[in-house]
Amino acid sequence: MSKERYIAAKEKWAEKQKARGVTARATPSRDRLPPGQKLTTGFPVLDLGIQPKIPLAEWRLKLDGLVEEPVALTWTELNALPQVQDVSDFHCVTTWSKYDCRWGGVAFTTLYERVRPKPEARFVYFTSYDGYSTNVALEHCLDDDVLIATSFEGEPVSREHGGPARVIIPKLYAWKGAKFVSGITFLAEDKLGFWEVRGYSNTADPWTEDRYA
């Protein structure tokens, strides 16, 4: 499917879901599977039809905006930062969830400390090598399970799953985690990302089925 048709189809799907009133349920589920989700054991791939190939020697992660120390980290520099692992569940807005994903990489808070955002910075805008973008309130990025992941289950993150580096924000629907991440910009005002301008929720909480704005 072409990129345009794929996006159009996904937008239409979102509209239909909204029309059917599945944006929220009266009683949120209290167990591990968020309401309206189905457990999968596989690992579906969702992208814009592009899986960019970035040679590691050319790869950069640019951190800029309202920060004291903007930086463009090389692959070597990213990997020289303290490394962490975290096991988390993955919830896609298209209703599949995957349990116990073991991600490894650099904690968002490590990058935060490195660039030292100014007090006015309250929002984060992520960009990617495939043209994708997404936005998240800074406070949600500062949970200790938010990672710039470079490994999955002990192996480098595959290209289809967003390698060499992708963002993981377990407490939000997975579209808030940019695959093929290339930039992290700290902003005073919120700026909507790729799916957010196309009707997806800005806050994206799986537990309240906060799917579409």
Ligand SMILES: Nc1nc2c(c(=O)[nH]1)N[C@H]1C(S)=C(S)[C@@H](COP(=O)(O)O)O[C@H]1N2
């Ligand atoms: N760069 C980029 N990041 C992205 C996407 C994308 O199309 N491009 N899709 C998002 C969506 S909708 C989901 S559900 C997850 C899917 O991750 P996966 O392909 O590893 O399952 O990545 C998110 N991050």
Ligand SMILES: [Mo]
């Ligand atoms: Mo998704």
